[in-house]
Amino acid sequence: MTLPGLAFRNLRRNLFRVVLTVIGVAVAILAFVSLRTLVWAWTSGGEWAAKDRVVTRHKVTFVMTLPLRYYEEVKQAPHVKLATFANWFGGKDPNHDKEFFSTLAVESKTYFDVYPEMSVPAEQLAKWQENRKGAIVGDVLAKKLGWKLGDRVVIQSGIYAGDWQFDIDGIYTATAKSVDRSTLVFHWKYLNESLPDRAKDQVGWIVSRVDASGHAADTGVAIDKIFDEKDTQTLSQDERSFNTSFLAAFSAILKAIDVISVVILLIMLLILGNTIAMGVRERTNEYGVLRAIGFLPRHIALFILFEAMFLGMLGGALGLAMAYPFVNLGMGRWLEENMGSFFPYFHVEPSIAAMGFALAVILAGAAALLPANQAARLKVVDALRRVA
Amino acid sequence: MVDEVAGSADERSAPSYRAKAEPTGEAMIKLRNIYKTYVRGEESIKVLEDLSLDIPKGSYEALMGPSGSGKSTLLNLIAGLDRPTSGTIEINGRRTEALGESALAKWRADTIGFVFQSYNLLPVLTAVENVELPLLLTKVPSGDRRKRAQTALRVVGLEDRMNHYPRQLSGGQEQRVSIARAIVNDPTIIVADEPTGDLDRQAADDILRLLEKLNTEMKKTILMVTHDPAAAERATIIRRLDKGRLK
Numbered sequence: 001m002t003l004p005g006l007a008f009r010n011l012r013r014n015l016f017r018v019v020l021t022v023i024g025v026a027v028a029i030l031a032f033v034s035l036r037t038l039v040w041a042w043t044s045g046g047e048w049a050a051k052d053r054v055v056t057r058h059k060v061t062f063v064m065t066l067p068l069r070y071y072e073e074v075k076q077a078p079h080v081k082l083a084t085f086a087n088w089f090g091g092k093d094p095n096h097d098k099e100f101f102s103t104l105a106v107e108s109k110t111y112f113d114v115y116p117e118m119s120v121p122a123e124q125l126a127k128w129q130e131n132r133k134g135a136i137v138g139d140v141l142a143k144k145l146g147w148k149l150g151d152r153v154v155i156q157s158g159i160y161a162g163d164w165q166f167d168i169d170g171i172y173t174a175t176a177k178s179v180d181r182s183t184l185v186f187h188w189k190y191l192n193e194s195l196p197d198r199a200k201d202q203v204g205w206i207v208s209r210v211d212a213s214g215h216a217a218d219t220g221v222a223i224d225k226i227f228d229e230k231d232t233q234t235l236s237q238d239e240r241s242f243n244t245s246f247l248a249a250f251s252a253i254l255k256a257i258d259v260i261s262v263v264i265l266l267i268m269l270l271i272l273g274n275t276i277a278m279g280v281r282e283r284t285n286e287y288g289v290l291r292a293i294g295f296l297p298r299h300i301a302l303f304i305l306f307e308a309m310f311l312g313m314l315g316g317a318l319g320l321a322m323a324y325p326f327v328n329l330g331m332g333r334w335l336e337e338n339m340g341s342f343f344p345y346f347h348v349e350p351s352i353a354a355m356g357f358a359l360a361v362i363l364a365g366a367a368a369l370l371p372a373n374q375a376a377r378l379k380v381v382d383a384l385r386r387v388a
Numbered sequence: 389m390v391d392e393v394a395g396s397a398d399e400r401s402a403p404s405y406r407a408k409a410e411p412t413g414e415a416m417i418k419l420r421n422i423y424k425t426y427v428r429g430e431e432s433i434k435v436l437e438d439l440s441l442d443i444p445k446g447s448y449e450a451l452m453g454p455s456g457s458g459k460s461t462l463l464n465l466i467a468g469l470d471r472p473t474s475g476t477i478e479i480n481g482r483r484t485e486a487l488g489e490s491a492l493a494k495w496r497a498d499t500i501g502f503v504f505q506s507y508n509l510l511p512v513l514t515a516v517e518n519v520e521l522p523l524l525l526t527k528v529p530s531g532d533r534r535k536r537a538q539t540a541l542r543v544v545g546l547e548d549r550m551n552h553y554p555r556q557l558s559g560g561q562e563q564r565v566s567i568a569r570a571i572v573n574d575p576t577i578i579v580a581d582e583p584t585g586d587l588d589r590q591a592a593d594d595i596l597r598l599l600e601k602l603n604t605e606m607k608k609t610i611l612m613v614t615h616d617p618a619a620a621e622r623a624t625i626i627r628r629l630d631k632g633r634l635k
Contacts, residue, residue, distance in 0.1 A: 001517050001533075003524060009512040289508040292469055293522045293569070294497025296490055380469045384504075 003299065007306035011314075014279070018311065021275040025315025025360055026322055028268035033323040033348060033356045034331060035261050039254055041335070041346045048178035049239035051213035053114070054080075054220045056206040057242075059233040065202035066232060071107075077223050079215040080208045084110035087188060087204040091155040091164065093145055100339065101141050102183040103155060105191040114207050117176035124149070124170030132190050135166035138181035142171050144337050155184070160191065177345035182337065207239075265363060268315075273367035276308050280371040287375050288383025297376035304372035305365055312364025316357040323356070324348055416445035416576070416609060417466055422475035424461055424632075435461045436472070437632040445576075448603040448610045450623035457629040459613045460581055466611060467579045468496045480576065497525050501570030501608070503599075505582035507562040509554040509569075516541060516550040519568045526573070540568035544598060560591030567598055571606070578602060580612040584619050596622045 011018050056074060058064035065087070075083045084107045091103030108129055112120055120128075120136055128134040137147060147153060151168045166186055174181050192200055210219045220236035227234045280287075287300050332346035375383075424436040435458045443449060443466075451459040464470040465477060468484050477485045479499070487495060509518045519537040528536065541550055544564040554562055563583060570578050580599065584592035596619055602608045603624075612623060620626050628635045 001513070001520055001524065001530075006510075006513070006521075006524075013512055285508065286510060289502070289504070289510075290521075291493070292467070292496065292502050294493050294525050296493050299525075381464050384469070 003302065004306050007303045008310050010279070010283075010303070010307050011310055014282075017275060017278070018314075021271060021311060022315045022318055024271040025268055025312065025364075026318035028264050028271070029316055029319025029356045029360050030322045030326060031264050032261055032268075032359070033319065033352055034327055035257050035264070036352045036355070037327050037332070037346065037348055038343075039257050039261075040349055040352060041332075041343045042250070042254070043244075044178070044345075048176060049243050050117075050209075051238065051240070052210050052216060053239040054208045054210060054216050054223065054236050055239055055242040056208065056220075056223050056234050056236040057204070059224075059235045062205060065204055066206065066234065068201040068203055070227065070232075070234070071203060071206050073226055074206050074208055074223055077208070077219060077226065079210040079212070079219045079222075081211050082110060082114055083206055083208040084114040085188070085203040085206045086111070086185075087191060087202070089155075089160065089186075089191065090158040091184065092158070094154060094156050094163075096145055099145065101138075102180060103157070104183060104185045105188040106185045108187045108189070111185065112172075114209055115179075117174060117179050118172045119175050120170045120172045128169035131167055131169055132187055133165060133167055134169035135184050135186040136170035136172055137168060137184045138179075139171050139173050140181035140337055141184065142168070144182070160194070174344070180344040182344075265359060268360070269363050269367050272308060272311065272315075272364045273370070275311070276304065276364075276368045277371045279307070280304055280375050284375065284378065284383050284386040287378065288380055288386065291378075291380040291383060301372040301376040304375055305368050308364040308368030308372075309361050312361040313357075315364070316360030319360065320348075320353050320357060323353070414445050415442035416480060417441070417443035418476075418478040419466070420476045420478075422462075422465065422477070423473045424458070424465065424470075425473045435632050436465075439475070439632065439634060441627075441634065443609065443611070446603070446607050446609055448600070448622075448624040449612065450620035450626045451611065451613045451629060452615070452617075452620050452626060453629035458632045459629045462629065463579050463581055463611060463613050467500050467502065467577075468492050497522060497573060499575050499577055501567075501573065501575040501578040503563070503566050503570050503578060503580035503583045505585040507554070507559070507566045507586075509562055509565055511554050514551045514553055515546060515557065515565045515568075518554070518565055519572050521569060522573050536572055537568070540572040541565070543571065544568045558591070559587050560594055563587060563591070563595050564598065567595070567602070571602065571608070575608070577609045577611065580610065582613055582615065584614065584616060592616070592619065 056066070056070070058066055068085075071083065071085050074080060086107070087105040089103040089105050092101075093099060112118055112125060124136070128136055135153070142148070147168050149168055149171065153166050153168060155164045155166060156162075157164065166184070172181075188203070208219065208223070210216050216238040220238060223236040224234050290300060290303075291297070327346070327348045332343075335343040335346045419439060419441040422436050422439040422441075423434070426433045426435060439462070451462060453459045461470065465472055465485075466479070468487070471485050475485070476483060482495070484492065484495060509515075510521070513521070516534065516537045519540050520533050523533040523536060526533075538547070538550060541547055544567050546561060546564050546568065549557060549561060549565075554565070557565065578599070583599070584595050587595060599610055599612065600622055603610050610623075612619070614620050
């Protein structure tokens, strides 16, 4: 028998209460881990962004387009070794109009070279490049909507009128977590030739790859300088900044989630504090006995802290055991399939799991501080007189 | 035989002597001019008043008196659980009232064995683990701790109940475990606060016989607070307290 062992044994004293508390902590940790994963999955696009990609868009907003000729000029900018462009199409499948997915009209010769993490089998890519009406879709989207290679699908756009027919020529998979596996890409030329003259030759944004990641910022400045004196000015950012500026629009939601996370932790603190305080109160007489036979106030405080931290460990471990299947197989799978543009990869990160577990243990310790201090400060004779 | 107890000073109380054990005559516990006052709000309650007392080594003393007479307070002061408002307590030549908190706790662990009225065993520990508890504070290796705890349980006749939890024991057995816990550190003094208060006559007799055995065979000095005259009869010396003074 050891001192920590004795603290652990004390947990068996009121099993019903301990089980309820552990479940309470576990549910709090489940909620905390789910929310932190939500924030992480939402914001990690910036972290995962390629360091050697520069995104150039209209200076005012990414909703406004750039003239196609800018693409040629960007390609000539220093350190740019490759560039492509894309337009937001805003398409949806009329047979599944509740399903949201990204549809992009892209420069077909270069797009998959600039985004090598979108992996398309060579023969499918070759076939697509030969087919003006061809489309390549993510594997998650294909599975969800039941699309197979060779299928002809009809897409409608909220921006461009009419029914747009596409042949599914390829299905891409992802070699990086950042890739949205629910996107449909097709030839920009197909879009462009279908537009009236006044709307032709416009691109949504240009993406360049530079020869070294250290040149991304300088290259962005250099590109913007090229267009400084022109009618349409640009804003070039490395991909991380671009993603971050997109997320800035949702900063209020992210802050709200942060606040809710803190509230959850506070609730957990109160649950633990209540259980620990009740246990300490019931056992005051025993602490008196321990003090009488020679235990010091610090031993009593440590007993209580150890016991609380064991409680936190049990709750944290159970919370994580619940969070992994809930997030990875339930909530995460649903979000990846249905909101892949925002959450291309929604899984519990080990760092978030570790943080959840550590917080359960630390907060349990914090919740025990006051009762432990009070128990340690009790006079022996007063503690011995106390009847639970 | 009647024992001579050191006590020539006028202020020392005159105890009732019983003819049982044989104290050495040497005063092991010396209390001088002890006052103990509790303050509750604006009210001061004098519990002990100018109490002086010598207790010889190896004696078995019973403290009797009505409720509120101060006997438990006196026991707590001798055991180092509480401190006097004024006065000195010298035990084995050491002034315990002047010790710091940690030193006093260590002194208690080394010198005093406690037996409480309601046994006060930890319900989550088995009998042998309860007895082992005081040894956790020592440097005794864990294997030896267990052996010493088992030996102590053998002394109290509970070798066949070592792995039972308190809820699986009778009141008398629980009190015997508590006595085993009190002697496992081999203390020189055992203080027992109403050790038979919660027991039936038969179990109480067993406990009193055990305390006698500890006094006569293991030479422990025993101080027992009791309301029970039959229990007090078993002690060598009976002291009576009333309104904070020894009679």
